[in-house]
Amino acid sequence: MNIYDISKQAGVSIATVSRVLNGSPKVSPKTKEKVLQVMEQNGYVLNAFARSLGLNTMRTIGILCADASDIYLASAIYFLERELRKNGYASMLCCTGYHLEERQQYLQLLLSRNVDALFLVGSNFVEKSALKNSYLKEAAKKVPIFILNGSMAAKNIYSILCDDRQSILELTNSILLSGSASPIYLYRSLNYSGKRKLEGFLDACKSNGIASPSSRAFPCPPNIMQASVFLQDLADTGFYFDACIASDDELAVSAVKYAQASGRQVPGNLQITGYNASLLSVCSTPEITTVDNRVEFMCVTAVSLLMQVFDGKDIPAQTMFTGNIISRATTHI
Amino acid sequence: MNIYDISKQAGVSIATVSRVLNGSPKVSPKTKEKVLQVMEQNGYVLNAFARSLGLNTMRTIGILCADASDIYLASAIYFLERELRKNGYASMLCCTGYHLEERQQYLQLLLSRNVDALFLVGSNFVEKSALKNSYLKEAAKKVPIFILNGSMAAKNIYSILCDDRQSILELTNSILLSGSASPIYLYRSLNYSGKRKLEGFLDACKSNGIASPSSRAFPCPPNIMQASVFLQDLADTGFYFDACIASDDELAVSAVKYAQASGRQVPGNLQITGYNASLLSVCSTPEITTVDNRVEFMCVTAVSLLMQVFDGKDIPAQTMFTGNIISRATTHI
């Protein structure tokens, strides 16, 4: 059942059928009615492939992320998909893992499906070496690329991100102001966002006269228990700290677990903060002070910017917004 | 740049170019070499739309779920996408929310994109009334449908799920055996999986001589704090319970929070269990005893079954597997 069949039965040309299909105003109500009726009767469905071939678009956007099961990335995917759908675009999802080679390969997979644009969610997509990023620049020649929560300067590549440096800076300042004098910073990776957060911590320490701040920043093992043990070991070496600024909520949970296991009072003699305002931050007891980096806002904005690009408008290469500190029970702030 | 251009430059016909493109063995090495060289020189890329039109498939699978930010659904999406990609299929994601109307609408969206099959993740897709499920049967006439963690009998619809009833039954039995005499069951919704879990609880209570078990099952408010307050209120009415069997980890976290707020010892005079073996179950302190319902296994199996369907093989309409109780610190088991 295609538009030829419909056109015959309705006694019109295929062009008219197509016009009805695309809601053209240049069809008489009567004709339109008739055509729709015939379509209805025959359970006609439009062939997306044929339409795509003509229009050279399938109104589909590719979403790349390292791991859709990550609680933060998952929420970003959710919001992106919702906004895209509102605008009539479908979402093609691809989880790349954390290796450059796979990222390149899966990006090709999406491009080969002729997506109209790409969203890269998470700052791990931007490598330090320009050479390793060249595949992105190459891809950007075909479709606009949006990097969410990461940044990279190149033609047809747009970045949108929370000012993580500023958030951690303010958070650390508040923690120091509220009585802590020996903060430590805990992180997992130093991708773009990771580096910015670390900068925020270091800068806050410096401006508050904390000695050798970089010796107070620690890379932590990935899982909750391991990270908790790591802190216990650190404390056992005699290294003193009275505040843990964690780069994400999961790491903050580890700190809470460490505190509970070693009998330290939170926030009494150990303040703890997380990042992302995820469900994890309220699952722990006490509930964790964290930073809302406005995933929903980021996604809504990103989609809105994409639509502007499609409309041929000129948009800024980078859009940065501020986060919001959510004070809870693990701090005095 | 299309195959006509290539064929001209290479001095062959478009059919030969197409054969090279599709790795047909019926091309002489020399010709193949030449064609590939011309393609390379011109940076030729195949047009996915045209190919799809010819083949009538784009090797794309639609994944429908209520909410991709849900920690359980997110992991399912992750595993599904990974497995599909391994088999050369892309994934189109659509989050439907929890309303029937939207589910129908978004299912149409995916069908209109000509996906080759549909995965419905979560038992909320199956309605109680057969009439409300008719849209699924209709869709199944076009493409095979897989329901993950739910069940429905119809042609071209396949179900794959964990035996949640059995898991909760065993869990409840163990809890009762370990000393609790007044268990309560906490749940959020009574979709297919929800009903099965409740049955497991009720059956276990009956076989252990617990009086009027159905008066011991409670629907809870959605968010963590509200559910915790709900339990406090319940206790305040004088209703006694010494074990909380929760239908998911988040609800179990609420129970832990209630216990901590009201000074009850866990598991001393209150045992608590969750479900899903999610990150939430280890974020809480004490870590929560839970059921691993094997999301990864479910997804890997589902994709494998789909590939068998594509191969024209006959597969069972329903596949059910057992869960695995993970004993942690909130129980005596």
Next chain:
DNA sequence: TTGTAAGCGTTATCAC
């Protein structure tokens, strides 16, 4: 307001 006809870039079926 409607119709004709030329694309869109492949794959598939023949014949040679």
Next chain:
DNA sequence: GTGATAACGCTTACAA
């Protein structure tokens, strides 16, 4: 092995 040529089902000038 290779080449013509007909689908595939739609959009869209251009004509009427």
